[in-house]
Amino acid sequence: MVRLMKWVAAGIFGLTMGVSGASAQGYPTRPITLIVPYSAGGPSDAIARLLGQSMSATLGQQLVIEPVVGAGGTTGAGRLAKSAPDGYTLLIHHVALAASASLYASLAYDTNKAFETIGLINYGPMVLLSKKDYGAANIAELIAKVKADGTKTTIAHAGVGSNSYLCAQLLQKAMDVKMTDVGYRGTGPAMNDLMGGQVDLLCEQSTTAVPQIKGGTVKPFAVTSAKRMEILKDLPTLQEAGLKDFDFVIWHGLYAPKGTPADIVTKLNGALQKALEDPTIQSRFADVGTSVFPPADRGPDVHLKMFEKEIGIWKTVIDKPVQ
Numbered sequence: 276m277v278r279l280m281k282w283v284a285a286g287i288f289g290l291t292m293g294v295s296g297a298s299a300q301g302y303p304t305r306p307i308t309l310i311v312p313y314s315a316g317g318p319s320d321a322i323a324r325l326l327g328q329s330m331s332a333t334l335g336q337q338l339v340i341e342p343v344v345g346a347g348g349t350t351g352a353g354r355l356a357k358s359a360p361d362g363y364t365l366l367i368h369h370v371a372l373a374a375s376a377s378l379y380a381s382l383a384y385d386t387n388k389a390f391e392t393i394g395l396i397n398y399g400p401m402v403l404l405s406k407k408d409y410g411a412a413n414i415a416e417l418i419a420k421v422k423a424d425g426t427k428t429t430i431a432h433a434g435v436g437s438n439s440y441l442c443a444q445l446l447q448k449a450m451d452v453k454m455t456d457v458g459y460r461g462t463g464p465a466m467n468d469l470m471g472g473q474v475d476l477l478c479e480q481s482t483t484a485v486p487q488i489k490g491g492t493v494k495p496f497a498v499t500s501a502k503r504m505e506i507l508k509d510l511p512t513l514q515e516a517g518l519k520d521f522d523f524v525i526w527h528g529l530y531a532p533k534g535t536p537a538d539i540v541t542k543l544n545g546a547l548q549k550a551l552e553d554p555t556i557q558s559r560f561a562d563v564g565t566s567v568f569p570p571a572d573r574g575p576d577v578h579l580k581m582f583e584k585e586i587g588i589w590k591t592v593i594d595k596p597v598q
Contacts (some may be wrong), residue, residue, distance in 0.1 A: 300538075302361075302362050302538075302539050302542060303334055303335070303336040303362060303363065304336070305336060305363065306336050306337045306338070306339050306363075307334070307336055307337070307338050307339065307362070307363050307364070307365060308338075308339050308341050308363065308364045308365065309323055309327060309338045309339065309340055309341065309365050309366070309367060310341050310342075310343050310351045310354055310355055310364065310365065310366045310367070311323045311340055311341065311342050311343070311351065311367055312342075312343055312344065312345075312348035312349075312350065312351025312352060312366065312368060313342075313344060313348060313351075313433070313437070313461060313462070314342065314344055314433075314460065314461030314462065314463060315342055316461075316462070316463050317433070317461055317462040317463065317483065318369075318438075318462065318480045318482040318483055318525075319367055319368070319369060319527065320340070320342065321482060322367065322396060322397065322482070322527055323340050323367045324340060325556060325559060325560075326338075326367075326396070326547070326550045326551075326556070327340060329546075329549065329550035329553055329556065330543075330546040330547060330549075330550050333545070333546040333549050333550070334542070334543075334546050338365075344460075344461070346379075346435075346436070347371060347375065347378070347379075347434050347435045347436020347437055347440070348368060348369075348371050348372065348375065348436055348437065349375050349379060349382060349383075349436065351366060351368070352366060352368060352372055352375065352384065352386075352389075352390075353382070353383040353384055354366075355389075355390070355530060355531075355532055356383065356384035356389040356390070356532060356533075357383075357384075357532075358532045359532065360391075360531065360532040360533060360534035360535040360536075361535070361539075362531060362535055362536070362539035362540075362542075362543065364531075364532065365393070365529060365530065365531055365543070366390075366529070366530040366531075367396070367527060367528075367529055367530075368527070368528065368530060369438055369525055369526060369527045369528070370438060370441065370525055370526060370585060370589075371436045371437055371438055371440075371441060372386065372390075372528075372530075372582075373386070373582055373585035373586045373588075373589055374436065374441055374585070374586075374589035374592075374593065375436055376586050376589070376590070377586075377589055377590040377593040377594060378435070378436050378589070378593050379436070386586065387583075387586065388533060389532070389533050390530040390531070390532065390533055391530065391531040391532065391533055391534070391535045391540055391575070392528060392529075392530060392575045392576075392578035392579040392582055393528070393529040393530060393531055393540055393543050393544050393547065393575055393578065394528065394529055394543075394544045394547045394548070394573045394574060394575060394578055395526060395527075395528050395568040395572055395573050395577065395578045395581065396526070396527040396528060396529060396547070396551065396567065396568065396573075397526065397527055397551075397560055397565045397566060397567050397568065398524050398525065398526040398527075398565065398566060398568060399480065399481045399482065399500075399504075399524065399525055399560075399563075399564050399565030399566060400481055400498040400499045400500035400504060400523070400524055400525070400564070401438065401439070401442050401478050401479055401480050401481065401484070401498070401499040401523060401525060402478070402479060402480075402481055402484040402485075402488070402495055402496075402497070402498055402499070402504075402507065402510070402564075403417075403446070403476065403477075403478050403495070403496045403497045403498075403499070403513070404469060404476065404477050404478070404479060404484060404487070404488075404493045404494065404495055404496070405417065405469075405475060405476050405477075405493065405494045405496060406469055406470070406471075406472045406473075406474065406475060406493065406494070407470075407472070407491075407492070407493065407494055408472060409475055409476075409494060411496070413496070414496045414497045414511055414513070414515075414516040415516060415517075417496050418450060418516060418517070418518075421450060421452055421454065421476075422450060422452050425452055425453060425454070426453055426454060426455045427455070428454040428455065428475050428476065429454065429455045429457050429474040429475045429476070430443045430446070430447075430454045430455070430456060430457065430474070430475065430476040430477065430478070431457045431458075431459060431465040431468060431469055431474040431476065431477040432456060432457070432458055432459070432465060432477070432478075433458075433459055433460075433461050433462045433464075433465050434458050434459060434460060434461065435458060437462075438480055438525050439462065439465065439477060439478050439479055439480075440456070440458070441523075441589070441592075442478035442479075442499060442523055443456060443478055444592065444593070444596060444597075445499075445521070445523055445592060446478060446513075446518075447596075447597045448592065448595075448596070448597050449513070449518040449519075449521050450518065451597065452597065453597050454476070457474050462479065462480075462483055465477055465479075466479065466483065466487065466493075469493055470487070470492045470493060477493075478499065480525050480565075481498075481504065481506075481507075481563055481564030481565055482563040482564070482565055483563075484564075485506060485507070485562075485563045485564050486563070488507065495507065495510055496510070497510055497511050497512060497513045497515075497516055498510050498511075498512055498513070499512075499513055499521065499522070499523040499524070500512060500522060500523070500524050501514055501521075501522040504564050505564075506561070506562075506563075506564045507564065525565075526568075526581070528578050528581075528582065529543065529547055531543065540575055541575075544573070544574060544575060547573065548570065548573055551567045551568070551570075551573065552570075
């Protein structure tokens with residue numbers, strides 16, 4: 276009887292390993308869901324759609340974009356965390372995923388343990404914008420006006436936890452002044468109200484800001500990176516304006532649920548790498564002021580190190596807000 280039980284147990288173990296191995300080896304055999312945790316038309320959605328076609332062709336299965344919006348991107352992240360670790364549900368997310376570990380007192384997942392990093396995608400600065408008739412001609416005048424007006428200044432953002440929200444908090448901390456935060460359900464509504472003059476300022480990703488700047492619908496003042504943007508070379512950095520050490524760059528990465536087999540992660544990273552080598556995709560990123568990470572920095576390990584580092588950085592910022 277003991278021998279029979281051992282034989283059955285060994286058989287079940289071997290069958291399980293065989294199924295798992297076959298699943299990883301034959302992956303993918305059906306469409307893959309790519310969760311976008313922000314509204315349609317926003318930067319994350321645009322990047323997901325840009326990559327989706329190329330990765331679908333490489334993998335031989337369609338990447339189906341699924342918007343899962345809410346709670347500063349944590350609803351989509353929670354959906355991924357609960358998904359089966361089989362490579363059929365992925366998430367594209369940015370810096371806010373790391374910030375969520377400190378920003379929210381209670382999450383449905385442990386940010387430090389819920390995800391497998393697949394690879395880094397792109398990085399780029401944000402741009403400080405104002406409504407067209409805002410009473411400042413340059414960044415020095417803007418900073419002086421904000422400090423004088425204090426909470427009379429309204430700064431829009433795409434919801435708590437969004438990149439524009441995080442940038443707004445960093446900006447207030449660097450200026451040592453409290454503004455009035457005005458939250459929206461996504462980038463689109465925030466930008467619409469800025470263009471309509473309902474709010475004063477918005478700190479927005481270059482992917483969304485550059486087209487509006489070119490269209491003359493908003494007034495640009497400065498970029499958030501340590502270096503100027505080639506596409507907006509006349510705009511100074513916030514460091515140049517006197518905000519010492521201000522360097523805020525948005526980056527996107529691709530994630531799978533924790534426990535996804537390493538060979539599936541490797542295959543997904545390969546498809547991502549191939550997409551990012553496409554000159555057309557690189558050109559389209561450059562057109563909106565963002566760059567793809569160099570090949571050596573796109574692997575899961577580098578992604579993991581950056582993710583862990585960002586979790587620590589945002590804990591310091593969020594735990595000590597401007598009063």
